[in-house]
Amino acid sequence: MTATRRAFIVGSVAATLVAPRLARAAAGAVVVIGAGFGGATAARYLKRLDPTVDVTLVEREAAIVTCPFSNAVLGGYETLQGITRSLDGLKAAGIKVVRGEASAIDLQARSVRLADGSRLAYDRLVVSPGIDLNFAGVAGYSEAAAAQMPHAWKAGAQTTRLRQQLEAMPDGGTFIVAPPANPFRCPPGPYERVSLVASYFKAKKPKSKILVFDAKDNFSKQGLFQAAWESEFPGMIAWVAGKDGGKVESVDPATMTVKCGFGNQKGDVVNVIPPQRAGAIAQSAGLTADNGWCPVDPMTFASTKAANVHVIGDASIAGAMPKSGSSANAQGKVAAAAILASLAGKPVPAPALNNICYSLVTPDYGISVTDVYQVTKDKGITTTPNAGGLSVRTPTDLGERKLEAAYARGWYRNISADSWG
């Protein structure tokens, strides 16, 4: 194991590592692109594990609006301000936060070019750009069409837009949700969204219906969600699997119509969640595979496409790990430790990776899935057998659903502090 690992280090980074390090007094310069869960965590842990390392974080937004709990905003249980994370904690941790858009990566010169023309040199680069939406993946859909049919799959203005439409919808209206095929950001997200909007409808617009036209034949936490839908919102939600005609063929924003094998269905509010791929900078820098996502070494999250570059979070291909804020947080820590070890010329430390993903069905009804991962060079990232998995199917006197709803809020507060300070 150790020999294999050492061989890998020598093969991949030693040649480019030694010369520049001898010339530098400092521990090294790391640039991080993206201040979401992945990038913020990587930056924080780099500084925390080695205060002498120079860390610069590039982010185009002034603050981060998190996708976690954005479905609670859609249900009216949370505000956009409540899910907005300041970058001040990162600055306080000694990280240089640069507001700007990373427009190109010069892999040879090891520098990142920003949209304003300035350049940031790096010894190691962490790319954590999240997702880009592939609007062309749904015929008739476009960035412009997202004004009529919001995706709300990047939290912010789109979340507000969809919430406003749901508020304006009359009682007895139809809300259509169209989730994409795998892989995509936050696999249980569309179904949590359906749940929290149903919870809102139940309280305010009980005659309304929710139709889910799915590209898939099954989905994350399906058994738990469907049991909850039956008990909490009987008769309100219809889910149509891809094999039953659920896969959306096209949409027409002008008539608010969705066309699928199931037929043509008009909605009062339509939420199209298009297919996705790694953020644009990963595409343009050549860090992606043919499938649009970034292959990485599972031990370090080093790109297999470019030296001195690590890709973490939703943009990466991380084996059994879902594209989630929790995964990105864990990957940020692994990348930070791997980078510091390689800058110091030490062996790569063994990675520890986990994912904890809570979903709310109602504000008092939470469910979860969790895994601790095993990582090997051969098999990549796999779940631990006979461990992890879903919330108990039948709640006991412990009151699992209510407890997990409270833990979901605690998780949000604590992962936020761990990521952004």
Place this chain on the structure above:
Amino acid sequence: MAQDGPSGQAMVQTCYVCHGPEGRSAEGVPALMRGQKELVVRQMVEFKTDRRPATIMNRVAKSYSDEQIASIADYLAGLK
């Protein structure tokens, strides 16, 4: 084999996603115990063997070997 796995520190850092940085939970989730190695080991083993009521820690604890639990407890015990 054990020395090839993740360090106690690396494993404990993954706990912070729920339990907060350094295990100092700010809300909802219990904080991690510091300076009490035996108690941490006992509780983790009880979670692992379904002898302690839990929503999620039973699922999490089953992922760790007894050696890893000891390593986790060691690192936690040393946290200031």
